[in-house]
Structure formats: C-alpha cells, structure tokens
Amino acid sequence: MLEKIHLSIVREVERQGSLTAAADVLCLTQSALSHSMKKLEQKMGTDIWLREGRSLRLTQAGKYLLALAERLLPQLERAEEHLKQYAEGARGTLRIGMECHPCYQWLLKVVSPYLAEWPDVDVDVKQKFQFGGIGALFVYEIDLLVTPDPLYKPGLRFEPVFDYEQVLVVSRQHILAGSSHVDPDQLSEEVLITYPVEIERLDIYNQFLMPAGISPKRHRVIETTEIMLQMVAGGRGVAALPRWLAEEYAGKLDVVPLRLGKNGIAKQIFLGIRESDADIDYLKAFVELARQQAIA
Amino acid sequence: MLEKIHLSIVREVERQGSLTAAADVLCLTQSALSHSMKKLEQKMGTDIWLREGRSLRLTQAGKYLLALAERLLPQLERAEEHLKQYAEGARGTLRIGMECHPCYQWLLKVVSPYLAEWPDVDVDVKQKFQFGGIGALFVYEIDLLVTPDPLYKPGLRFEPVFDYEQVLVVSRQHILAGSSHVDPDQLSEEVLITYPVEIERLDIYNQFLMPAGISPKRHRVIETTEIMLQMVAGGRGVAALPRWLAEEYAGKLDVVPLRLGKNGIAKQIFLGIRESDADIDYLKAFVELARQQAIA
C-alpha cells in the first residue's frame, strides 16, 4: 500500500523541486512517478500535493509523508548497507556519537587498538545530531554515545569509563602560570577560548564562573584542540580542557594546566548504548576496551 | 531493493513459525514468499534464514532485519492510517503517553473538553512503552508525554502544566488521621499500597522513606486508584497520592490526606512533545487547555 518508492518520491521531489527532476535522480520517468503517486493518492483518498500551476506544493498529508520519509528512508538505506556488510563477512559498523569535544583525542586512543582487535568491524564517528546524542541513540542513528552527561532512562544504558579533571590551560608566560589554582575572579580580564557549544553546557561556566557571577572579558570559539592550544600558547587567551590533554601538549607547546578553584572540577566520560544492544559482542568489546584504556 | 514486503515476511514468519503459515496471513502463497526472500538474499549476498530440516532459523542478518521490521513496520502502518484519517477530513490522532499513574484522573478532565473542542482529532492514551516515555516520544510511538519527570534534551520540549502536593492517604479511623503531618518512622509498621512501578520511581520512597532509612512493614501493589482507596478506607494500608485526588475521594470514602513530612512533597506534572511538532495546532491546543484546566 504505502511503499518505499512513495517515500523516496516525496523526498526527492522536495529535494529537486519537481517531479521531472526527481524522476531523473531516481532513474525513472516523470510519468512513472506521476502514476505511482496518483495510485497512492487514490488508495489513501487524500492528495499529497496541491497542483499549483505547473508546480507541486505539499498538502498536510504530504508534509506528514515527507517527515516520515526523512525519518525512515535513512534507516532502510543503512539496513541495506548493513546486510551487504554481513555478506562480506564483516560484523558491521560501530557508529559512535560524540557529545564532548575533547573526548575526541581520548577516543582515538581507544579506536586504534579496537580496529586492530576487530578487523571486521568498521568504526564511524559522528558529531552532529538533529535531536542530540540521546535522540540519535534512540533513533538508531548511532550505536554508542560518548558523553559527559549520562541519562538513566529505560532503554538506554550508561557506564562511566574515564575520570579526569577539567583544568585551565594558560601560557607559560601567563601571570597565573605559577599559581597552585585559579579563582573565578582572576578570569574576569581574560579571553576564554572554548569549543563551539552552548555556554550552558560548558563546565567552566556553570560550575566555575557562573556560581561566582563572573564573566570573562571575551569569549572566543575555536573548533580544533590544536589551534586552541596554539592560541593559548601565544598568550591570546585561556582555555578549559581535560588535564591529561593539557599535559600531553605541555611538552610541545608552552602551556601549563591550572586547577580550577581550590578543589578542581572533576569530570567523567560515559559510554551510552541501547539496552537491546547490550549483548552485541563487538559493542561490548568496545566498552570493555575503553574502560581498560582509561586505566592505563 | 529492501522493500516493505521483506520486512513483513520476516516479521510474520517469526510470528507464525513457518513460511507457509506466514503466507496464509499475508494472503500469498508459500512459493511467493520463498521467491521474494530468495531474491533479497541474492541481492544482498547474505542468507536471512538457515534452513534447518524443514524449518527456518534466523541468521544474524535475519535477526537484524527482524529488529528493523519490528521498528519500522508499525510506523508505516500508522502512516497509512494517518493518511486515511486526513482523507476523512480528520486532523489526526493525538497519542498521549502516561508515565504517571494518578495523572490519569487529571488527564480525563483535560481530554473531555478537548474532544469537544477538536471533534476531528482522536485521542489515544498509552501507558506501556518498551523504551520508556522519552523513547516513545523519540520513535514517534506517542506525540505527547505526561510525566512528573521532564528531560530537557535537544529535540524535546517539556512544559510544566500542573503543581500539586503528594500526600499520604489514610483511613479516617487511623491513629494518624488527626495529625498535621506524618514523619517517616510513623510508617514503619504500616502497609504501603502503591501502583505497580519500580520502587525507585516512587516519591514516597526516594523523597521520604529512603532518606530516613525507613521501610514500611509491607508493600502492596494495586493497579487502580479506586481499589487502592477502597483498601485504604478499609484500614488495610496507606497510600501516597496527589492531594487533589485524595480530596476528591474524601467525600465518598472514609479517607483523609496527610502532609508527608513538615514541608510536604511538592510535585509537578509536565507535558513533553517533540520540538518538530511544536507548531501543530491541535497539539498546541491540548497543552494550552491542560494549562488552563490546571488553574481552574
């Protein structure tokens, strides 16, 4: 009744702007699409498009179908790929979602031994999700979520794999460089460099600056850790990063880590999976490996 | 390539136990199913079933397809119904999920004026979800979630609609009936009656008894509010319920509400929707009506 082809047509017409153009992409004729959709409209008893002049505008029903298509087609397409992977003897693809910028460096350390141990599993890392990491897990967009922000909900399972301290990184020439720790007000005249994330999600804001009612002089956003640390080393600002990351770079660049507040900011990284995937061997193995890597 | 029919076959074979039986249900012949699946297996290059004697056992690829089928087919089926509803001039079905037992009584008060105001919208209430209410929202199993437990995540939007106090309900003959409030230790010799929910999710446990290290003498589980209150009135135990609910029954049954602890337990009901649904008029209207009802 409602078939995959209908969803494909609705999606492609939306992308291409016309039946004719969509037909080209789908390797069919305009006539074929027209007939297919006409039949569907008749069966369902409702129009999908309003014929306005020589173009089509989605009806409410059509919009509904479009949303359905955008949601289901990727899952079907992925399924086909997945089946072909099985055919090649591969186990599948482990799709990892990252909700935590600096975790990327840590992840790399886990992924390389993992790939060696599981030659028939591919790893794919995604960083952008329409509905956030949790949503991506729920809708099977990813299989594993790396996040500092776990969520104990039915259907999902989170496990801490790594503890670390979030520290301030400053240039070795910085006035604060020798201090045992920094207080919030010492940052009021600094340029703070962070990853491009909503402010509320930054620990240095909600656990350090905000409680003290302090704002930095300026806030700069930078995508990559390397450049961020280059900037810090050059005295262009300060950044908040995991201590292990800061120490790794301390050899190469003129940067030093500083404790945030007297007690420091303690953080954890969690791995989240769907409960129903809990006994997939190659997934379990990844979590296990991550935990070991964290200890080493 | 991978079509709806393949998913239907995999699901139905699993349900019926054989190709032949599945064929009957699907109004096709055994041969048709065999040919269809064979073609898929050839295209994908992987078997879906292992032929064991005269029966079929799913391969790993097959299990994957089964999971996909169980996930996608309901959405496709729902879509067909939905389109037909559009055809009949109806607006659609508002599927409400409930994660909060006593909310049911409250919901009824909102639903009846809503149905009157929106004659072309159907309302459907669900209470059981494989992946919890949040999961159900994410996978389009429901459109609206009624819960005391909101979750501010991208893709979802929660809104408080109703404040109330959670109180202890006891029989009018109970020794505590005259007290201004109850303390945790006064429940150590009581039978506590609750809805069938995991203990950790009950406020009376995690906000009242557990912090004090107290357990009730016994814990009984009852599905319906009426029976629960009948039991309480009969002196068979005590229950924790919203104050407004308790007061509603106080006229009919010999029960009295008691504050839990000196300050009482304050609760809120939230309505959650998908962000992408935020401008669907009949959904907005429901949330609006719920808020008004709460004030009245």
Next chain:
DNA sequence: AACATTCAATGAATATTATTCATTTATTGC
C-alpha cells in the same frame, strides 16, 4: 520400516503491476 505429512525450494507459466511512450493540457517567461 514403510507411509503419510509437512515444509521449503524450484522452474515454468501466468497474472499483475510498474514503467514507458506519445500526447494533451496548463502555466510561465519572454
């Protein structure tokens, strides 16, 4: 051990459905 059943697979025949081709109609831009 023989026989009847049950089930899936298979190849060829057939029915069904999807797609194209050739046109028509309507709209838009020039």
Next chain:
DNA sequence: GCAATAAATGAATAATATTCATTGAATGTT
C-alpha cells in the same frame, strides 16, 4: 502570442511478482 516547461493521462509494453505443479528432505505415525 509563442516557445519552454511541468504535470497528467491512456494505451502499449516491459518488468515483476505470484501462482501452479512438482520435487526433495525431514518429521511423525502405525
């Protein structure tokens, strides 16, 4: 007003799904 573009339509055809009739293998029965 004319060319260009887009969708719809009906008939012809191609593609495909489905059935029919049969086989072979496994299971159950006497």
